[in-house]
Amino acid sequence: MKKLLFSVAGVLILSFTALQAEARPTIEELQKRAVLDDYEANVVFGYNIVMDSNRYAPRYAGNGLRCSSCHLDGGTRLDGFPLFVAGVYPKWRAKNGVRNSLEMRIRDCFLYSLSGVMPPEEAPEVLAVSAYISYLSHGQPIGTPPEGWGVPTLPETGADPDPPRGQAVYKRECVMCHGADGAGTAAAPPLWGFHSFNEGSGMNAVPRLAGFIWANMPMGKERSLTHQEALDVAAFLHIQHRPFDPREGKLKKLAEEIYHGLSRLFGKKEPVTPQAAR
Amino acid sequence: MSLLREALPDLSWRRSVDVRRELAAGLVGALLVIPQAITFAYVAGVAPEYGLYCAVFVGFLASLLGNSPMVGGPNTAVSILIGLTVLPFAGRGSPLYTELVLALSLMVGLIQLLIWLGRGAALFRYFSPAAIIGIKAGVGVWLISSALEGATGMAPMTVKFLYEKFYIVLAGWQDLVNPYAALVSGITIAAGLLLRVRWRRSYVVLAVLIGSIAGGLIYGWLGPVASDLELLGHVTLDAWPLQTPVLGPPHWLFLEHAIAPGIAIAILGLAQTLVIARDLKSTVTPELDLHKEVFAQGVSNAVGPFFSSFAGSGSFNRTSVALEMGARTPLSGMIAALAVVLIAWLLGPVLTYLPMPVVAGVMVLVGIGMIQWREIRPMMNWIDGPVLLVTLFAVVFLSLENGILVAVVASVIFFVASASKVKLAISHEGGAEQIRVTGNLFYASLDRLAKHLHAHPSEHTALDLSRVPFRDATAMEMIKRVEIERARSGGKLEVVEEGR
Numbered sequence: 001m002k003k004l005l006f007s008v009a010g011v012l013i014l015s016f017t018a019l020q021a022e023a024r025p026t027i028e029e030l031q032k033r034a035v036l037d038d039y040e041a042n043v044v045f046g047y048n049i050v051m052d053s054n055r056y057a058p059r060y061a062g063n064g065l066r067c068s069s070c071h072l073d074g075g076t077r078l079d080g081f082p083l084f085v086a087g088v089y090p091k092w093r094a095k096n097g098v099r100n101s102l103e104m105r106i107r108d109c110f111l112y113s114l115s116g117v118m119p120p121e122e123a124p125e126v127l128a129v130s131a132y133i134s135y136l137s138h139g140q141p142i143g144t145p146p147e148g149w150g151v152p153t154l155p156e157t158g159a160d161p162d163p164p165r166g167q168a169v170y171k172r173e174c175v176m177c178h179g180a181d182g183a184g185t186a187a188a189p190p191l192w193g194f195h196s197f198n199e200g201s202g203m204n205a206v207p208r209l210a211g212f213i214w215a216n217m218p219m220g221k222e223r224s225l226t227h228q229e230a231l232d233v234a235a236f237l238h239i240q241h242r243p244f245d246p247r248e249g250k251l252k253k254l255a256e257e258i259y260h261g262l263s264r265l266f267g268k269k270e271p272v273t274p275q276a277a278r
Numbered sequence: 279m280s281l282l283r284e285a286l287p288d289l290s291w292r293r294s295v296d297v298r299r300e301l302a303a304g305l306v307g308a309l310l311v312i313p314q315a316i317t318f319a320y321v322a323g324v325a326p327e328y329g330l331y332c333a334v335f336v337g338f339l340a341s342l343l344g345n346s347p348m349v350g351g352p353n354t355a356v357s358i359l360i361g362l363t364v365l366p367f368a369g370r371g372s373p374l375y376t377e378l379v380l381a382l383s384l385m386v387g388l389i390q391l392l393i394w395l396g397r398g399a400a401l402f403r404y405f406s407p408a409a410i411i412g413i414k415a416g417v418g419v420w421l422i423s424s425a426l427e428g429a430t431g432m433a434p435m436t437v438k439f440l441y442e443k444f445y446i447v448l449a450g451w452q453d454l455v456n457p458y459a460a461l462v463s464g465i466t467i468a469a470g471l472l473l474r475v476r477w478r479r480s481y482v483v484l485a486v487l488i489g490s491i492a493g494g495l496i497y498g499w500l501g502p503v504a505s506d507l508e509l510l511g512h513v514t515l516d517a518w519p520l521q522t523p524v525l526g527p528p529h530w531l532f533l534e535h536a537i538a539p540g541i542a543i544a545i546l547g548l549a550q551t552l553v554i555a556r557d558l559k560s561t562v563t564p565e566l567d568l569h570k571e572v573f574a575q576g577v578s579n580a581v582g583p584f585f586s587s588f589a590g591s592g593s594f595n596r597t598s599v600a601l602e603m604g605a606r607t608p609l610s611g612m613i614a615a616l617a618v619v620l621i622a623w624l625l626g627p628v629l630t631y632l633p634m635p636v637v638a639g640v641m642v643l644v645g646i647g648m649i650q651w652r653e654i655r656p657m658m659n660w661i662d663g664p665v666l667l668v669t670l671f672a673v674v675f676l677s678l679e680n681g682i683l684v685a686v687v688a689s690v691i692f693f694v695a696s697a698s699k700v701k702l703a704i705s706h707e708g709g710a711e712q713i714r715v716t717g718n719l720f721y722a723s724l725d726r727l728a729k730h731l732h733a734h735p736s737e738h739t740a741l742d743l744s745r746v747p748f749r750d751a752t753a754m755e756m757i758k759r760v761e762i763e764r765a766r767s768g769g770k771l772e773v774v775e776e777g778r
Contacts, residue, residue, distance in 0.1 A: 035527050041374050059325060059511035096503070111502060117511040117630065118502045122433040124371035249505075251498030 024138050027074075039131060046132025049125055050074055050083070053114060057125040062116025063243075064184055064195035067129070070113060070203060072216055075136055078148030079215040085149055086130075086137035102130050112201035115243045151211035157228045161206055166236030169229045173218050182240060188219075192240030200245035210234035281395075284570045288345045291607035303603035304613025306479065307349055307596055308621050311337070311614065313486045314596075316510065316632070317640045318357040321424060322588055323370045324379055326513050326629075329357075332587035333618045339578035340592070341611030344571045346558050348551070349596040349611045350578060354644060355417040356386075356547050356591050358424070359678050363539040367532050370434065378532050380523045382540060383589035385533055387580025389544035394576050399568040402552045404693060408662035409669045409685035410553050411653050413546070414594070416673025416681055418648030421641050428638030429463035431456030431506060439675065458505045459635040462493040466639025471646070479599045482643055486636055493633030508634040515622055519586040542679035547591035549682075551575050554592040562606060595647060665692050698723035702730065714742040719753040731760045735767040742774045 025033075027047050030040050048056040050067040051074055068074050075083025089102040096108075103121040106129050111118040119126050140146040171180075177188035184190035197203050203212070214230035216222055225233070244253075311333045319329025333351040340350030360379055368375035393399075423440040427433065430447060432454050437443050447454060466489030473481040497507050523529075533540070551571055559566040571592075579589040600610050622629070657666045665688045673681030700717030713730070717723060731739065741757070743749070761771045 036374075038369060038372075038374070042369060042372060045373055058514045061512075117509050119511070120433065120508050124369060124375070127369060128372065247501050247503045249497070249499045249501040251495065252500070 024135075042128050042131035043135045045124075046128035046130070046135075047074060049129055050132060057110075060110045060117045060119040060123065060125060061114050062110075063114055063197070064190045065114055065197060066189070067109065067114075069189040070212070075133070077216070079150075079152055079211075081151060081212070082136075082146070082149055083133045084136040084138075084140045084146055086134045087140050087142040088145055088149075102133060103127065106130060106133075111246055113197045113203065115196070115198040115201075115246075118246075151208060152215050153207065154211050154214060154227045154230065157231060159228055161210070161231040161235035163232070163236040163239050165229075166232030166234070169225070169233045170236055173225065174233065177219070182237075191237055192242050194243060196242050198243035198246060200247055204238065204242070206231065206234045206238050209237060284394075284567060284573050285343075287342050288570070291345065291609065295607050295609055296604070297609070299604035300607060300609040301613055303347075303600045303605035303610040305617050306603055307600050307605075307610065307614035308333075308617035309483050310480070310596055310599060311349075311351055311593075311618060312622060312625070313482060313637070313640050314593075314644065315352050315618070316513075316629075317637050317644065318352040318354060319588075320428070320634075320637055321354070321421070321641070322357040322360045322379060323365065324376050324588065325371065326510060327515060327519075328376070328379070328586060328588055330513070330515060330618060330622050331519055331585055332582060332590050334615045335585040335587045336578045336582045336590040337618070338612055338615035339581060340574045340590075341608040341615065342574075343577055344574035344608060346555060346563050346566045346571065347597070347600055347605040347607060347610055348554050348558060348571070348592045349600050349614060350551070350575065350592050351590045351596070351615075352588075353547065353550065353591040353593055354421055354648065355413065355550065355678065356543055356589055358417065358420055359539060359543045359546065360588055362678065363536050363543070364532075365436075367535070374528065377524045377529060379588050380521075380583040380586070381525060381529045381533055382536055382543075383587070384523050384580055384583045385536070385540045386544045386547065386589045387576050387578070387582065389541055390548055390572065390576030390579060393544065393548060394569060394572040397569065398548070399552060399572050402549055404689060405549055405553075405686065406662070406665050406689040406692065407553070408657045408665040409689045410549060411657055412666040412669030413549075413673055413678075413681060413685055415649045415654065415666075416670050417678065418645040419670075419674050420678065421645035421648065425463075425638040425641035425645065428508075428634050429460065429467075429642065430454065431459030431508065431635065456506050458496050458500070458507055459633075462489055462496065462507065462633050463635035463639040463642070465489055465492045466636050467642050470639065470643040474643075479602060482640060485643060486632075486640060489636035489639050490632055493636055494631060497631070497633065510629055510632040510634060510637070513622065513626055513629050515619065515626065516586075517619065520584065521586055523583040539679050542682050543589060546678075546682055547579070547589060548572060548575060550594065551592035554594060554597050558597075558601075562601065595644070661692055661696055665689060694722060700727065702727060704730075710738040710740060712740045712742065714745065716745040719743070719746050719749040721750060721752040724753055724756055728756050728760075731756075731771070732763070734769070735763055736769040737764075738770045738772075739764075740772045740774050744775050 025040075027044065030036060030044050033040070036044065045056065050071065053061040053066040070081050071083050072080035075081070086102060089105060090099050092098070093100050093105070100108075101121070103126050106126050107119050107121060107123075110116050110126075137146075174191075177185055178191050179185050181193070182191040183193055183195065190196040203209050210227075210231040210233070213233055214223060214225055214227060218224070312330070315329035315333040316326045317329070319326045319332075322328070329352050337349065337351035340348070344350075360382060363382060364375055364378045368378055420440065423443055426443055426447060427435060430451075432447070435443065435446070437446070466485050469488040470481055470485030473484050477484060493507060496505050497509070499505075502509075552568060555566055555568055555571045559568070575591060582589065596614075600614075603610075605611075654666065657663060665685075668688045669681060669685040672684035676684070697718060698720070700715055700719065700723045703714040703716070705712045705714075711734070713727075715727065719727070731741075757771070757773065763769075764771045
């Protein structure tokens with residue numbers, strides 16, 4: 001009898017917590033409310049930044065992209081770089097070799113993918129996006145990556161990614177929305193050039209880009225490309241011009257170029273002979 | 279009728295204006311105000327655009343409606359107080375925070391208009407100059423201490439007493455301080471202090487230039503990640519940033535809590551404005567109307583939020599530069615406001631890369647400029663000195679708004695103390711005593727005279743009150759009592775009032 005009572009109580013409590021978990025208000029509901037508390041206001045601000053970075057975070061956003069260009073559907077789509085990943089931060093990343101807080105990770109997006117100005121970790125824009133990510137992470141596991149995070153890793157195809165083939169695929173499938181010059185249209189963001197992500201961003205890696213393309217592109221016909229086609233398009237995009245990696249100081253790079261140029265002009269012109277090398 | 283005259287812009291200066299001088303003063307003023315506007319926006323906790331809008335719209339309206347070469351716009355003390363008031367209610371820099379700043383500014387403007395209707399300008403006469411200088415120096419200390427995080431590349435921190443911050447930074451500098459940020463801010467401050475000797479007017483602009491070049495070299499060489507220098511970011515100016523201040527339930531709740539600080543901000547803004555105006559009235563423009571300046575300040579602060587700008591007030595440093603450049607009419611202020619739009623638009627792409635440690639350096643330079651030994655030294659006497667020191671300590675160790683309260687109380691106390699000094703000249707002539715009183719006789723100053731009169735009940739005394747301009751009921755009562763007492767014990771009190 002006692003056991004039964006306990007189990008009934010347990011079930012009640014469980015269902016109650018489940019109900020509470022369900023009771024998370026949607027963004028639309030929050031936007032309609034007259035009064036928001038600080039957390040909710042921050043979530044809405046973060047949502048706005050994710051959906052329209054240039055309008056709501058003009059101080060730090062830089063190019064023609066917005067967060068939702070890669071984090072599809074405002075960061076809610078599985079296999080489209082979903083944003084409900086607050087549970088895995090802080091975590092160590094090879095990119096900068098330190099343990100990254102969520103805020104530190106967000107400002108990397110401003111610096112690389114949005115090719116803008118790196119905000120401080122405590123910038124209101126960063127904190128707002130952080131709040132939005134926490135809000136999305138409601139009910140997701142803590143400490144382990146959630147289902148559908150990042151993009152799928154494509155299996156070995158047996159052939160190298162080939163840019164010329166990728167160009168053909170691009171002309172067939174992507175030109176409609178992204179434009180022949182890759183500068184984007186009203187329907188889709190720019191893929192290369194000065195208004196796209198820079199060489200330091202995560203999208204500037206062929207396997208990841210290929211996984212994203214295969215799982216999410218072309219919009220409305222997702223997963224219609226073969227793995228090889230996705231890899232080829234990714235390789236084609238990878239070799240295009242884009243803003244360079246901001247981690248390398250511009251002045252330093254300029255000085256290096258000047259030094260190399262000068263040494264080519266005035267230095268020894270003969271190639272290094274085996275004798276000299278010995 | 280006179281209210282209407284004060285409320286309408288007085289354009290009589292048109293007839294005697296030297297346009298070229300005003301233009302030069304205006305352009306220099308615009309160059310000066312841009313780094314300050316960005317700095318004070320940072321101090322108030324809002325995006326840099328709001329500071330520039332404040333320089334444009336508050337500056338323009340204050341000049342248009344006032345009738346003096348005083349330059350209005352973003353102000354140190356007002357910005358600090360706005361930041362301190364709003365910070366407990368919203369995340370720094372968030373949309374709600376900005377809305378609250380604008381709502382607060384609107385309230386400040388309306389309070390100032392109420393003060394105008396109540397003829398408050400007269401009251402500020404009793405605000406002792408020593409208290410103003412004390413507040414100014416205290417604000418300087420606050421500014422320097424709030425620049426500390428930016429100058430060392432740290433996140434803003436909240437401490438109870440400002441010296442704790444210096445302790446934290448000194449104790450943990452190896453972990454906390456970004457050496458590149460410290461280097462850039464150090465170069466900015468050092469350049470400013472060195473250049474100040476030679477170029478008293480434009481040293482801040484030059485220091486910003488030098489600091490930015492240093493920061494640019496470091497940033498360019500190491501890149502954003504390795505140097506970790508914070509940049510200002512894109513400043514997107516809108517030529518016509520119309521918006522209606524949002525007044526929803528959270529805003530009303532905030533305003534309810536912010537009434538006392540709001541009054542403090544209104545008073546502090548007006549106090550600075552009126553100190554400048556009083557100086558101008560006695561030196562440059564004798565026809566200046568203090569009430570008109572109060573109105574101009576109130577309207578510009580109340581209208582400013584509709585143009586995305588927070589509250590401001592008259593500026594000591596920019597006004598004195600404008601005067602040195604030969605500005606004599608409000609035209610220079612209006613030109614400065616309009617030139618800000620142009621210069622900020624031209625500089626826009628460069629401003630993006632302005633390192634924040636340079637902004638922090640400007641804060642320190644402005645702070646040092648507010649603590650002027652030249653102003654403090656003449657105050658080191660027994661009446662002004664205590665008021666100044668008490669105010670300074672209250673501002674530094676309590677808070678700005680409490681400091682203002684202390685300043686008012688200290689001014690009143692020392693005013694009363696100095697007013698209650700009466701001089702008794704006692705002489706004896708043929709057995710009769712003569713007392714000549716100089717000063718005001720009232721409840722606070724009566725003590726010595728009463729004691730003296732009561733001590734010798736049987737004497738004949740002639741009390742000469744011809745140099746007593748004012749006596750209150752308590753004094754008359756005392757004299758009457760002494761007269762009765764003397765009549766009872768054989769003495770006599772004779773009140774002499776020559777020339778009355």
